[in-house]
Amino acid sequence: MSQIHASQESLKVTKDDIRTRFSSAMSNMYREEVPAYGALLDLVVTNNEQYLQANNGFVEQLKQVENIDTLSDQRHGAIRLGKASELSMMRRIFAIMGMYPVGYYDLSVANIPVHSTAFRPIASQSIRQNPFRVFTSLLRLELIDDIALRNSAQKIIQARDIFTDKVRELVNTAEQNSGLDEVQTTQFIDAVVDVFRWHSEAAISSELYAKLLAEHPLIADVVSFKGPHINHLTPRVLDIDAVQAQIHTTGAVAKAVIEGPPNRNCPILLRQTAFLAIKESISFTGEGDQQQFTHAARFGEVEQRGCALTAKGRALYDQLLSETRAIARPLNDGSNLEKYQAQIQQVFAQFPDDYQQMQQQQLGYFKYSVCETHDVELTKHSSIEQLLASGLVRIDPITYEDFLPVSAAGIFQSNLGEQGEQDFSQNPNREQFEIDLESSVADEFLLYQEMQMISIENCLRHFNRDDFSSM
Ligand code: OOG
Numbered sequence: 337m338s339q340i341h342a343s344q345e346s347l348k349v350t351k352d353d354i355r356t357r358f359s360s361a362m363s364n365m366y367r368e369e370v371p372a373y374g375a376l377l378d379l380v381v382t383n384n385e386q387y388l389q390a391n392n393g394f395v396e397q398l399k400q401v402e403n404i405d406t407l408s409d410q411r412h413g414a415i416r417l418g419k420a421s422e423l424s425m426m427r428r429i430f431a432i433m434g435m436y437p438v439g440y441y442d443l444s445v446a447n448i449p450v451h452s453t454a455f456r457p458i459a460s461q462s463i464r465q466n467p468f469r470v471f472t473s474l475l476r477l478e479l480i481d482d483i484a485l486r487n488s489a490q491k492i493i494q495a496r497d498i499f500t501d502k503v504r505e506l507v508n509t510a511e512q513n514s515g516l517d518e519v520q521t522t523q524f525i526d527a528v529v530d531v532f533r534w535h536s537e538a539a540i541s542s543e544l545y546a547k548l549l550a551e552h553p554l555i556a557d558v559v560s561f562k563g564p565h566i567n568h569l570t571p572r573v574l575d576i577d578a579v580q581a582q583i584h585t586t587g588a589v590a591k592a593v594i595e596g597p598p599n600r601n602c603p604i605l606l607r608q609t610a611f612l613a614i615k616e617s618i619s620f621t622g623e624g625d626q627q628q629f630t631h632a633a634r635f636g637e638v639e640q641r642g643c644a645l646t647a648k649g650r651a652l653y654d655q656l657l658s659e660t661r662a663i664a665r666p667l668n669d670g671s672n673l674e675k676y677q678a679q680i681q682q683v684f685a686q687f688p689d690d691y692q693q694m695q696q697q698q699l700g701y702f703k704y705s706v707c708e709t710h711d712v713e714l715t716k717h718s719s720i721e722q723l724l725a726s727g728l729v730r731i732d733p734i735t736y737e738d739f740l741p742v743s744a745a746g747i748f749q750s751n752l753g754e755q756g757e758q759d760f761s762q763n764p765n766r767e768q769f770e771i772d773l774e775s776s777v778a779d780e781f782l783l784y785q786e787m788q789m790i791s792i793e794n795c796l797r798h799f800n801r802d803d804f805s806s807m
């Protein structure tokens with residue numbers, strides 16, 4: 337009793353700090369385990385420094401919405417889980433770091449038997465402090481046609497426990513005491529990083545591994561191991577085209593095409609590229625099972641983030657992307673890269689490449705803020721549009737914090753080594769996902785809309801308050 341009391345009173349580490357420490361602990365672990373990722377990080381730091389030095393206007397804009405000093409520390413990661421109890425436990429773990437499920441992604445559209453969400457901070461202040469996100473997928477065994485294989489996979493997953501007692505104990509402690517103190521935080525981060533470590537021994541026989549691999553490499557990746565190894569980490573870059581051209585200097589092989597929108601003056605949503613998964617030798621359980629396989633799962637990625645789009649803007653993006661892909665779909669071997677790039681540039685010319693137009697046409701979400709210098713005579717009760725037009729208020733794009741299903745599918749596929757045509761039969765099951773998660777997933781559009789609304793209200797309050805004399 338007295339022990340519980342003592343820990344309740346000790347100083348709590350904030351969720352934002354736990355997330356930041358966790359993100360950097362994961363990065364250190366991954367850097368040690370996947371050397372090309374370390375080389376990629378170095379490349380990104382240099383690229384970002386050069387870009388910021390050469391683009392002063394951009395620095396000003398970015399400062400309005402983000403913490404410029406930690407740009408090169410910002411990243412996301414991805415994991416793949418096998419069963420509902422793993423997903424709901426992961427939700428509890430991430431909540432301790434201030435990361436909550438946002439969005440539902442159905443990857444079955446790209447013939448990948450998973451559905452996913454992204455755990456991420458939600459409040460503007462928390463995002464500004466550290467936007468670390470984890471793209472989290474749950475395997476959908478029901479999409480395996482071969483019933484015998486489905487049953488064996490299910491048995492293995494049902495029997496496994498990817499969490500240690502220490503993790504469970506600390507999660508319970510955090511939930512009961514509304515947080516963790518300094519000592520507990522260190523233990524928690526160590527214990528959770530261990531969950532995401534790579535295991536070079538598979539937890540199954542080579543015979544079953546081969547069967548799972550033949551069914552789908554992703555199924556083999558989820559079912560075969562003791563834990564859900566982090567399969568990539570992704571630092572943020574400001575000029576992804578420049579980084580793509582240099583990925584080969586890390587010693588790894590770059591993915592052929594950058595996913596997402598084309599290069600623009602006003603970046604939107606998310607552009608991503610990666611180096612292909614490294615091939616790691618694995619051993620198997622069972623007397624005398626000497627079979628050797630190399631497993632391709634772990635890779636490195638970079639992302640360039642731009643303006644979050646409204647539902648209208650997103651519909652336009654989706655429409656233009658389908659138009660492009662109806663004419664040229666990017667092949668993993670890069671053989672049609674030039675044709676695809678020319679095509680996407682041409683089709684996306686229909687998407688205004690200008691923040692003012694994007695704001696006027698309600699295609700993007702913006703943060704409104706009061707300009708520091710203003711000598712125009714103030715009028716009470718002016719609307720936000722009037723304040724904007726008179727230059728008293730500025731707009732800056734709100735950064736997109738989420739993911740894109742078609743891009744995610746491209747990332748999955750380039751790293752699973754699949755070359756074939758995609759089977760786009762949609763099969764979403766958000767309801768089941770939320771049951772398994774034991775929570776609903778937040779609607780990304782509502783979150784951005786709220787951020788925009790709050791910024792507008794702050795401006796209106798600033799200019800339209802009754803007490804003008806004190807300004
Ligand atoms: C996740 C791929 C999705 C992204 O950046 O779109 C992703 C995975 O391969 O498990 O991380």
Ligand code: NI
Nearest residue numbers: 414570637747
């Ligand atoms: Ni990713």
